Amino acid sequence: MDVVTFGEAMVMFVAEEPGSLQKVSRFQRALAGAEVNTAIGFARLGLKSGWVSKVGNDVFGNYILEQLRQEQVNIEQVHISASFATGFQLKAKVSEGDPEVQYFRKHSAASHLSVADFDEAYFRSAKHLHMTGIPLALSSSMREFAKHAQSFMRKEGKTISFDPNLRPALWTTKGEMIRVVNEYAFKSDYVLPGIEEGKLLTGYTKPSDIADFYLKRGVKLVVIKLGSKGAFYKSCDEEGYVPGYRVSKVVDTVGAGDGFAVGLISGILEGMPVFQAVMRGNAIGALAVQSIGDSDGYPNRKELDSFMQKYHGEDAACSVQ
Template sequence: MDVVTIGESMVVFTPTSDGFMRNASQFTKKIGGAESNVAVGLARLGHQSGWMSKLGADEFGKAILAFLKGENVDVSQVTFDDKAPTGIYFKEPRRQNSTRVYYYRKGSAASKLAPSDLNGDYLMNTKYLHITGITPALSESCRETIFEAIRIAKQNGTTIVFDPNLRTKLWDEETARETLLKLAKEADIVLPGVAEGEFLFGESDPQKLGQLFLDHGASVVVMKVGAEGAYYFTKKESALIPGFPVKNVVDPVGAGDGFAAGFLSGLLDELELGEAVERANAVGALVTMVNGDVDGLPEREEVEQLLSKHGEDVVR
């Protein structure tokens, strides 16, 4: 397996009408979840990806499993829980570049993940383990599961990739900061945004944050700075890789997951670090052009077309 990731996927409902969600009478149903988004993104780019989780033994859980199977994501490590539901969330697009999200995931099946659910052989036979700061926020057993997954993966020299993906609504700040710093220390590669770096270290300058993450234990840091692009930092070099300006952002949700998928894809294709970040920027930009968490995740040909246009003032 190229990449394995662990986390919760949910059913996403979005109003078909504009305005406040309180006035909506019809909704579209789609699938979303940071880790499964990354798995889908990698599969569409031609890589082998696996997603580990628990789903409710309900219609929503069955829908998620069928969708991910259809996207060529390996779901052999997904189990069903007949005592807990599949999580759901609602997206409320208010204005351009402004979307509010409401989660209903407390007590979900995924929050019941425990270390005993892990398949050690599966984790030890992957090149990269991708984790986020969302899964450990779901429950204490989820936190234990993530740290155990890291321990198992490291036994075989698997590279650990960590996206902080801070969700302050899911846990208290002290626990969040302590846990995310521990995960950043364990990771080989960290993919933070500036706001997440500021939350963890109290610093907002990207250059200083890059060095702080390196000093904390990471070998590679890729710092997302929005439309400007992303910096990468190693102990030997650093650079800003320009982004792809998007004239019309349809839906920003999932862009960071697309970025992670694009970056991992670049590493799997053995690109230079700067080229991998450029691919990540391209995938992230393409995701914002389409409504839905996974709908905008591109196939390889689309990414290559956009990369060939790099330097134009506006993508769309």
């Protein structure tokens, strides 16, 4: 495989009408979960991706597996639990901005993923591990799985990317969240925080200072997502801003950060210069915000190339500092 990731997937019910979730009567079913979003994104670009998790022996779990089969994501290491159910969520419909989301995931099957479920041969077969901070908050067993996976891949000489993907509601305290998330970020090659996440995790406000916080602790590359303004990247050798792409209308921002990770990491794995990989990340993020589902807007290779060529030289120019 090119990329392996792990985490929780949920069935998502998206409101078909705007307004408070408690008043909505009609919903559309879809798939959700940061790590599964990236697995789908990689697969659509033609990379071989694998996703590791647990789902319940129920209709939600079967739906998730069927969707991933259709997306050609490797699910050989998705375990079926007879004791715990698959989580789900409700998401509001909005005309712009971040939608209201309510989760039903406590004690889910995925939260019981443990080191006993780790398959060395499966992870060894992948070139790269992509992680987010979400599994670290779900349970102690999932955090141990994450620790084991990260340590194993480092020992095997594989590259590791880490997207904090902060979910404060899942943590006991803000201090614990910052401490644990940074612990895993420091042991990764590429760290991909949003600007507000970076401020919270480091105490700094400027992108360059946020990047230095991680670079001084051994991270090779830090890319900070700046929303519609694009992204800032910095390594020991280079740094720069890559402007974002203009879109006519933002439908839903959920999944844009995961799409950005897909573009960046796929570009790096294919040997692109960093600024071009960041440009690809910006492009997939821009496509993602134009659709309702978390991963619905992720492109295949042809769609991505067409979108980037349309804007090349105008909105996707790179300014290196």
